[in-house]
Amino acid sequence: MPDLDAPPRVLHGIGVGPGLAAGPVARMASPPALPDPRPVLPDQPAPTDLPVSDPDRELADAVRALEATEADLRARADAATGEARDILSAQAMIAADPTLREGVAERVRSGDDAPHALRSTFDRHREILAALGGYLGERAADLDDIAHRAIAAALGRPMPGLPAPGHPFVLIADDLAPADTVGLDPETVLALVTERGGPTSHTAILARALGLPAVVGCAGILDVPDGTLVTVDGTSGRVGAGVGEEEAADVRARAADERSRLAAGRGPGRTADGHPVDLMVNIGSAADLRGADLDGVTGVGLFRTEFLFLDRRDAPGLDEQVTAYAEVFSHFPEGTVVVRTLDAGADKPLPFLGLPEEPNPALGVRGLRVARDRPGILDTQLAAIARAAERTTADVWVMAPMVSTPPEAADFVARARAFGLRTAGVMVEVPAAALRAERLVEVADFLSVGTNDLSQYTLAADRQSGALADLLDPWQPALLQLIATCADAGRRSGRSVGVCGEAAADPALAPVLVGLGVTKLSMSPRSVPAVRARLAAYERAECEELARRALDAADAAAARAAVLTAGP
Amino acid sequence: MSTRTVAIASRTGLHARPAALFVKAAADQDVPVRIRVGDGPAVPAASMLAVLSLGAGHGTEVTLEADGPGADAALDSLAALLARDLDAEEAADA
Known part of the structure; x- marks a missing residue:
C-alpha cells in the first residue's frame, strides 16, 4: 500500500503529450532478472548454498x-x-x-x-x-x-506487460516499446509517464496518437509505489506524486474544462488577428483518418508511405501503390496531400532493397540516398503517385526525405516533374539543408522541416537515446534557429515552409514556430484542437515576440520557460 | 514414406500469418508431418519456430513428409494450403 501520509513530491520530465490528468499509478512490469543458477544434479558444483533441486x-x-x-x-x-x-x-x-x-x-x-x-x-x-x-x-x-x-x-513473478489494476490509472514505465503498448486502452489509461525516453520516443508518438497527456524522461517516477495518486501536466512536464484527493479532483475538473474548451474550437488555423496557418495531419495510411475530426484541416502535411513497403520480400507493384495513394487522396477532394517518398535505409531495413549493414545507419544510405544506386523504386513510386493524382481533385505534392544539397533537391524535383507531378519539394532534416535553405528554395517548390531528424543531427544526439532526451527536445534554440533560416528563405521566395515533425504537435511551441515564419503545421489528427486553440490566443506580433524569446534562450528548458511565463 | 513438394504461394513467404495458419493445420493432423527445404533437415511442421527458421520465401519449394495411415490425406491438405496465397486471403478478410 502506498504511504498516504508521505508528503507530495514534485518530479519533472519533458512534457510530450499536452493535457492534464490525475489518478493512481500502475507500472509496466519490467522483464525479470535471472537469479543465481540452482544446482539441479546431485554432483553439480553450486555457486551458492541453495538446496539441490531435481x-x-x-x-x-x-x-x-x-x-x-x-x-x-x-x-x-x-x-x-x-x-x-x-x-x-x-x-x-x-x-x-x-x-x-x-x-x-x-x-x-x-x-x-x-x-x-x-x-x-x-x-x-x-x-x-x-x-x-x-x-x-x-x-x-x-x-x-x-x-x-x-x-x-x-520465477513466480508477475508477467511483464501492461498492468490491469481494474480501474483507470496513470501508466508508469522505464520506457515504452511498440510491443508493450499493443492493446493499450485509452479509456483506462489516463496518462503516460516514463523514467527515460525523449520527445521523439515511441512513448511520445503514441501519446500524441492517442491524445494522452504524457511526460517522458521523468527521473524518479519508478520509485513511486503502485496506487499512489499523482497529477500529470503533459505541457510543463510536471508530475505531482502523492497528492491528496482534493488536488486530484481539482486537476480532473481543469482537464475536463480544457477538453470542452478545445472541443468548442472549430475552423481553420489562425492567430488571434486572423493570420492564417495551415493545420494539416500526419498519416501512414488512409486508416489513420478513420474517426478523425478533420474540421479546419487543410490536408495531409506528411503522408508516410513506408507502410506499403514493410514486412515484405518484394517491392509493391505500381497498381498496388496507385490504389493505396488514391484512397488517401480521396479523403481530401479540396485539400492538399503531401506525399513523402519512401524513407528507408539501414536504420529501417527493407529486405528487397538489399542494402548492406552499416556501422552508423543514421548517417548512412537512407531516404533519398537509396535512389543513388536504386532509382527504380523511387521512379515506380513517383509514377504511382502521379497516376493516383490523376484520379483525384486533391492537390498532390511530393517531397523527398534526407536531402542534403541543392543538386540533390534539383534532381528529385526534375524526376518528379518528369512524371507530371507539378509540386515537388524536400524535407529539411539535415543541418546542411537548413543552412542552405536559400539555395534549396531556388529549385524546390516547398520545404517541410522534419524536426525529429533535424534535432538528432543538429544536436548530435541519437533519437533512440533516452539519456540525451534534453538535447533532442524540439525547443532547443539551435533547432529553432535552423527552422528560422528555412522560414526566412521561404518568405523571401514566396515558397511554403512547413513543420511536420513532433514539434508541430506541441501547442506551446506552435506560436513560436509561426513567429519564426512557418506557414504550415502538420501533426497527428488528435493534436489539432490543442494547437488550433493555442494559436488563436496570440496575435502574429506576439508570436514573433515569443520566437525571439525562445531563440534568445540558452537551452530547451530555458526557451520553454521563457515562452510559458509570457502568458497568455 | 509419403512426400509432397510444393512452392510457397503466399506473397510474404512462409512466415507471419501464413506460417501460423500452416503450423496450426499441421498440428491438427492425425499424423506427425515434417517439412524441409531442398535437401535440408526435415523439421516438425507443427513447430512454429522450426517452420519460421526454414526462412522459406515466396516461390521457395518445400517438401512435406509423413508416414503411416492417413499420411497421404494429411499431406494433400497441407500442400493445398501452401499452394494458396494466404496473404491475399488476409487482405480479403479485412
Whole structure:
C-alpha cells in the first residue's frame, strides 16, 4: 500500500503529450532478472548454498511456465483486434511450440534450473532467427518478449506487460516499446509517464496518437509505489506524486474544462488577428483518418508511405501503390496531400532493397540516398503517385526525405516533374539543408522541416537515446534557429515552409514556430484542437515576440520557460 | 514414406500469418508431418519456430513428409494450403 501520509513530491520530465490528468499509478512490469543458477544434479558444483533441486521438478516448472505464457498470450490475443490479434496469436503458438519444450528438457537434463533452461533455449532460437536477417531477424525481439514472460512465470513473478489494476490509472514505465503498448486502452489509461525516453520516443508518438497527456524522461517516477495518486501536466512536464484527493479532483475538473474548451474550437488555423496557418495531419495510411475530426484541416502535411513497403520480400507493384495513394487522396477532394517518398535505409531495413549493414545507419544510405544506386523504386513510386493524382481533385505534392544539397533537391524535383507531378519539394532534416535553405528554395517548390531528424543531427544526439532526451527536445534554440533560416528563405521566395515533425504537435511551441515564419503545421489528427486553440490566443506580433524569446534562450528548458511565463 | 513438394504461394513467404495458419493445420493432423527445404533437415511442421527458421520465401519449394495411415490425406491438405496465397486471403478478410 502506498504511504498516504508521505508528503507530495514534485518530479519533472519533458512534457510530450499536452493535457492534464490525475489518478493512481500502475507500472509496466519490467522483464525479470535471472537469479543465481540452482544446482539441479546431485554432483553439480553450486555457486551458492541453495538446496539441490531435481530435473523432474525443474522440467515441470518450465513446462508450467510455458503453458502459463501461452494462456496469457492467448487471452491477450482474444481481447485484441486486427493486426495485434494476429501478432499475439502467433506469439502464443511459439510459446506452445514442442521444439521449445524439447530444448528445455535437454537443458534441464544437463543441469540447468527452469529459468536458465528457458533462457538458454530461447537464446538459441533467437540466434537462429537473427541469423536469417530481414523480417525474421526482427521477430527475434518478439522471442525475447515471450522468453521474459516465461521466465517471470517460472520465477513466480508477475508477467511483464501492461498492468490491469481494474480501474483507470496513470501508466508508469522505464520506457515504452511498440510491443508493450499493443492493446493499450485509452479509456483506462489516463496518462503516460516514463523514467527515460525523449520527445521523439515511441512513448511520445503514441501519446500524441492517442491524445494522452504524457511526460517522458521523468527521473524518479519508478520509485513511486503502485496506487499512489499523482497529477500529470503533459505541457510543463510536471508530475505531482502523492497528492491528496482534493488536488486530484481539482486537476480532473481543469482537464475536463480544457477538453470542452478545445472541443468548442472549430475552423481553420489562425492567430488571434486572423493570420492564417495551415493545420494539416500526419498519416501512414488512409486508416489513420478513420474517426478523425478533420474540421479546419487543410490536408495531409506528411503522408508516410513506408507502410506499403514493410514486412515484405518484394517491392509493391505500381497498381498496388496507385490504389493505396488514391484512397488517401480521396479523403481530401479540396485539400492538399503531401506525399513523402519512401524513407528507408539501414536504420529501417527493407529486405528487397538489399542494402548492406552499416556501422552508423543514421548517417548512412537512407531516404533519398537509396535512389543513388536504386532509382527504380523511387521512379515506380513517383509514377504511382502521379497516376493516383490523376484520379483525384486533391492537390498532390511530393517531397523527398534526407536531402542534403541543392543538386540533390534539383534532381528529385526534375524526376518528379518528369512524371507530371507539378509540386515537388524536400524535407529539411539535415543541418546542411537548413543552412542552405536559400539555395534549396531556388529549385524546390516547398520545404517541410522534419524536426525529429533535424534535432538528432543538429544536436548530435541519437533519437533512440533516452539519456540525451534534453538535447533532442524540439525547443532547443539551435533547432529553432535552423527552422528560422528555412522560414526566412521561404518568405523571401514566396515558397511554403512547413513543420511536420513532433514539434508541430506541441501547442506551446506552435506560436513560436509561426513567429519564426512557418506557414504550415502538420501533426497527428488528435493534436489539432490543442494547437488550433493555442494559436488563436496570440496575435502574429506576439508570436514573433515569443520566437525571439525562445531563440534568445540558452537551452530547451530555458526557451520553454521563457515562452510559458509570457502568458497568455 | 509419403512426400509432397510444393512452392510457397503466399506473397510474404512462409512466415507471419501464413506460417501460423500452416503450423496450426499441421498440428491438427492425425499424423506427425515434417517439412524441409531442398535437401535440408526435415523439421516438425507443427513447430512454429522450426517452420519460421526454414526462412522459406515466396516461390521457395518445400517438401512435406509423413508416414503411416492417413499420411497421404494429411499431406494433400497441407500442400493445398501452401499452394494458396494466404496473404491475399488476409487482405480479403479485412
